[in-house]
Amino acid sequence: MATPRGLLIVNTGNGKGKTTAALGTALRTLGHELPVCVIQFVKGTWKYGELFAAKQFGDLLELHVMGKGFIFKEENVDKNRGIARRGWDLAKQVLAEGRHHLVVLDELTYLVKYGLVPEDEILADLAGRPPHVHVIVTGRGATGRLIEMADLVTEMREVKHPLRSGIKAQKGIEF
DSSP states (O other): OOOOOOOEEEEESSSSOHHHHHHHHHHHHHHTTOOEEEEESSOOSSOOHHHHHHGGGGGGEEEEEOOOSOOTTOSOHHHHHHHHHHHHHHHHHHHHHOOOSEEEEETTHHHHHTTSSOHHHHHHHHHTSOTTOEEEEEOSSOOHHHHHHOSEEEEOOOSOOGGGGTOOOOTTTTO
16 A cells, blocks of 8 residues: 555636635545645635635634735736745745645646746645645646646536626625
């Protein structure tokens, strides 16, 4: 039997549920009283359920909201690059410390997609983490190199979405 080691898990694709699946795994980890760190690279300062729930777990759960909201077609690339760099520097520190059983890097794929942090750096830091640390990366458009490095990859595919029928995002479901 193989020696257990920290897995690299990637939740990608155009469908809903990437972050939700990662947070489900985080909840499972917390249920075993193992420490979790969640770093959200894109989500901004609006109020959403994860922020309120995180308070329930005390010191077992660290939640860092590093983004400023959606970055699609953003004009200020330098500002986004600075925000992304601060977020990735925190992630590197958290990974290197090895204090957490699970580290969720929510919407990390956008840092590579928009050229905000070099992919080589991200992959090297993921590969260099302590061997017991599990990592979940979420976001659309995971690169081939990240997928190749991962131990488990799930692609979420949109089949039907309420927004297409005019139903707006709802508290407790989308945020």
